[in-house]
Amino acid sequence: MGIKNCKLKNKQKNNISLEKNNELIDEKIAYKKIDDTVNKNTIKKSKNSNNLTKNILIGLSILFIGIMLVMPMIVVISYALKNGINSYKDAVFDKYTIKAFKLTIITTITAVGINTFFGLFAAWSVSKFNFKGKHLLTTLIDIPFAISPVIAGLIFILTFGRIGWTNSFLQAHNIKIVFAVPGIILATIFVTFPFILREVLPVLNAQGKDEEEAAALMGAGGFMIFRKITLPHIKWALLYGIILCSARAMGEFGAVSVISGHLRGKTNTLPLHIEILYNEFKLTDAFAVSSILVVLAVIVLILKNIVEYKSKKAGVK
Structure with a gap:
C-alpha cells in the first residue's frame, strides 16, 4: 500500500508539474501573440508615417519646382505671345x-x-x-x-x-x-x-x-x-x-x-x-x-x- 501511495503521489506531482508547464507555455504563446500584434501595429504605424513623410516631401518638391521653375517659363511664353x-x-x-x-x-x-x-x-x-x-x-x-x-x-x-x-x-x-x-x-x-x-x-x-x-x-x-x-x-x-x-x-x-x-x-x-x-x-x-x-x-x-x-x-x- 505504501508503494502504491508513493506512486500516486508521484503521478499527482507529475501531473501538477505538467499542468504548470502547460500554463507557462500557454502564457509564453499569449505573450508572443501580444508581441507580434504590437510589432505589426508598430510596423504599420512606421510605414504610415514614412508614407506620410514621403508624400509631404514629394509634394513640397513639386510645389517648389512648379513655383520657381515651371511657372516662370509659362509666364515668359504667355507674355511673349500676348500681342x-x-x-x-x-x-x-x-x-x-x-x-x-x-x-x-x-x-x-x-x-x-x-x-x-x-x-x-x-x-x-x-x-x-x-x-x-x-x-x-x-x-x-x-x-x-x-x-x-x-x-x-x-x-x-x-x-x-x-x-x-x-x-x-x-x-x-x-x-x-x-x-x-x-x-x-x-x-x-x-x-x-x-x-x-x-x-x-x-x-x-x-x-x-x-x-x-x-x-x-x-x-x-x-x-x-x-x-x-x-x-x-x-x-x-x-x-x-x-x-x-x-x-x-x-x-x-x-x-x-x-x-x-x-x-x-x-x-x-x-x-x-x-x-x-x-x-x-x-x-x-x-x-x-x-x-x-x-x-x-x-x-x-x-x-x-x-x-x-x-x-x-x-x-x-
Missing part, C-alpha cells in the same frame, strides 16, 4: 536680336572650346601627377565659384581698361578688350572655367594610373594614351561638363554686363539685349527674346538627361 504671333516674330527676328543671338553663340562656342581644352589639361595634370602647389592649383580653379560675376567683370576692366597696367601695351598694338567682343569672351571663360574640370576630375581620380602606365611601358605615346585609354573613360563626364558650361555661358549676365559697355548691335548678348528691352518698357519684346533662352534651356536640359542616361548605362558614376 500675337506677328509681334512675336518682329521681336525675335529684329536685327539687334539676331546680332545678340549670334554674339551669344560665338561667345558660348569660344568659351566652351577654350575651357574644354585647358580644363582637360588641368584635370589630367592634377589627377595623374604629383607636384608642389597641386592643392593650391585646385583651390585657384574654384575661384570663379567664389567670386561674384560682377567682381569678375571689374577685374578685367581694371586689368585691360584705361587705368589698367596693360593699357599701354594694348593701345600700342591696337588691341581692344574692354567694351569689345574679346572682353565678353574672356569674362565668360573666367566664369565658366571650373565646370568641365570639376566633372572630369573625379572620373580621372577613380580611374587611377595603372592603365596609362601599362600603355606607356608598351611604348604608347602620350596622345595615343589619352585617345585610346583616358578619353573613353571620361567622355560622358566631359560631355556633361560641356553641357553645363554651355548653359552657364549662354545665360551669363553679371560679368558680361560690366565689361561689354551695352553697345547695341556690337557687344550685347541675349541677356543684355533683354535687359535693354525691359528698361525701355518693351515688355512683350523682352519676353519674346527671353523665350529664345527658354528654348535653349530646354534643349540643354534634354541633352543633359540624354548624357546622364548614357553615362549610367555605361556604368559611369
